[in-house]
Structure formats: C-alpha cells, structure tokens
Amino acid sequence: MRSFPLALNTLREAIRDKILYVILLFSFILISSGILLKSLSLNQENKIVLDLGLSSISIFGLIITIFVGTNLLNKEIDKKTIYLLLSKPLNRSDFILGKFMGLSIMLLMIVASMGMAFYLVLWYTSGGLSGILPIFESSAQAILLIYIEMVLLTALAIFFSTFATPVMSAIFTLAAYTIGHMSNDIVSFGKLSQSPLVVQLTQFIFYLLPDLERLNLKNHLMSHAVSAEIFGGSIAYGLMYTLGLLLLSMVIFDFKEF
Numbered sequence: 001m002r003s004f005p006l007a008l009n010t011l012r013e014a015i016r017d018k019i020l021y022v023i024l025l026f027s028f029i030l031i032s033s034g035i036l037l038k039s040l041s042l043n044q045e046n047k048i049v050l051d052l053g054l055s056s057i058s059i060f061g062l063i064i065t066i067f068v069g070t071n072l073l074n075k076e077i078d079k080k081t082i083y084l085l086l087s088k089p090l091n092r093s094d095f096i097l098g099k100f101m102g103l104s105i106m107l108l109m110i111v112a113s114m115g116m117a118f119y120l121v122l123w124y125t126s127g128g129l130s131g132i133l134p135i136f137e138s139s140a141q142a143i144l145l146i147y148i149e150m151v152l153l154t155a156l157a158i159f160f161s162t163f164a165t166p167v168m169s170a171i172f173t174l175a176a177y178t179i180g181h182m183s184n185d186i187v188s189f190g191k192l193s194q195s196p197l198v199v200q201l202t203q204f205i206f207y208l209l210p211d212l213e214r215l216n217l218k219n220h221l222m223s224h225a226v227s228a229e230i231f232g233g234s235i236a237y238g239l240m241y242t243l244g245l246l247l248l249s250m251v252i253f254d255f256k257e258f
Contacts, residue, residue, distance in 0.1 A: 003098035010102025014068055024110060027060035031117050035125060049125050050135065053118040054142055054218060057111065061150045062177060064110060069157030070169035072099045093250040096158065100246060103154050111147045118143070137225040142217040148238040149215040153177060155245035156210070162252040179205065180212035210241050
C-alpha cells in the first residue's frame with residue numbers, strides 16, 4: 001500500500017509534537033482526580049470515576065483531533081513538502097489516506113493510554129478487579145466508540161481542511177461535534193416550532209451531520225452492556241460515515257490547486 005509509509009511518517013511527526021504530551025498529561029491528571037472525588041461521593045464511587053474518566057478521554061481526544069487533524073494538510077502545504085510527496089509514485093488520494101491512517105494510529109495509542117489510566121483509577125477506587133468486572137464490558141464498549149468518534153472527527157477535520165483554513169476547519173469541526181451530540185434535540189425543537197420550513201431545516205441538519213449520540217454509551221455504563229446488534233450498528237455507522245468523508249476529501253483534494 002503506497003499510503004502506508006506516509007502513515008508511518010505522519011505518526012512519527014505527531015509523536016514528536018510536545019503539545020500532545022502536555023494535553024495527554026492534563027488528561028491523566030483529570031482522570032486521576034477521580035481518586036480525590038471518591039471521598040466526596042456517597043456510594044457513587046464507580047459512577048463518578050466512570051463519568052469523569054470517559055468524559056476526560058472524550059474531551060481531550062476531541063482537542064487532539066482538532067489540533068492535529070485541521071493542520072495535517074496545511075502543514076505540508078506551508079512547508080512545501082507536499083510537492084515532494086506528490087512528485088513520488090503517490091497520488092492525492094493516497095496522500096489523504098496516509099495522513100488519515102497515521103493520525104488514526106496515533107489516536108488509538110492515545111485512547112489506549114488514557115484507557116489504561118482510567119482502569120487503574122477504577123481498580124483503585126472500586127477495591128480491585130472484582131469492582132471492575134461488572135462494568136468492564138460496558139465501559140470497554142464506551143471507550144471503543146469514543147475512539148470511533150475520534151476517527152470520524154479526524155475524517156471530518158481533514159474534509160474541512162481540504163477547502164478551509166486551519167482556524168475555520170477547527171471551528172467547523174467543533175460545530176459539527178456540538179451539533180452532532182444535539183441532533184435529536186434539534187429535530188425535537190423543529191417539531192415544536194410547528195413551522196414546515198424549520199422542520200425541514202432541522203431534518204436536513206440531522207441527516208447531513210453525523211449523529212454522534214449513536215456513539216455515546218455513557219447512559220448504559222452502570223446498568224449493562226448494550227446488545228451486539230446496537231454496538232455493531234454504532235460502529236458500522238461511524239465507519240461508513242468516515243469512509244464517505246474520506247471519499248469526499250479525496251475528490252476535493254484532487255482538484256485543489258497549490
């Protein structure tokens with residue numbers, strides 16, 4: 001695969017970025033603060049650690065995705081290295097795919113690191129392995145879907161960066177993230193407005209932007225893991241949307257002039 005060497009190079013560049021380590025450090029601190037909050041809770045230790053830990057993974061993952069994803073293409077253009085890369089036996093679609101793969105691998109490493117920190121804190125606050133086992137499957141499902149969400153947002157950030165500046169790409173990605181977690185509320189608002197135009201507009205937004213609530217399992221954590229059908233459907237939805245964004249990015253980037 002011609003894009004694989006570029007993916008490895010993208011991964012190496014991302015790992016050398018010191019700002020990522022600062023963000024990762026803050027995420028570890030916030031996840032670990034669940035230990036301090038244990039003494040303030042009333043028989044809700046696991047719930048607090050779960051909510052705080054998974055929210056930390058999601059928020060800091062979003063920050064990293066926006067910070068790195070929106071600068072992937074423009075960094076190569078500004079440094080003029082894109083001309084060297086595209087002069088090799090590497091077409092523009094391979095370039096997009098390689099950049100995406102490199103960042104996705106980096107995000108997998110980051111999510112795995114934060115997930116390990118999360119389970120260490122949970123192990124400490126719940127009194128050992130016996131306290132983790134009842135919620136391990138549901139929490140593991142939630143972490144995996146957080147990663148799928150990051151991958152989708154990476155594809156979205158790359159898509160925006162094919163035609164917008166890094167700042168505007170970051171704003172668009174953050175807006176899509178916010179609306180994606182409020183899509184059902186937006187549709188409900190449209191129905192309450194009793195205006196056909198508003199209803200159609202909210203329906204258009206709902207189907208155009210990703211429904212990120214399909215990748216959010218926080219409400220199921222203290223009860224049980226979701227069924228394989230729902231879990232698999234959520235993964236398939238995230239991956240199909242990601243694939244569509246990558247294809248659009250390749251088409252736009254193929255016509256882009258430098």
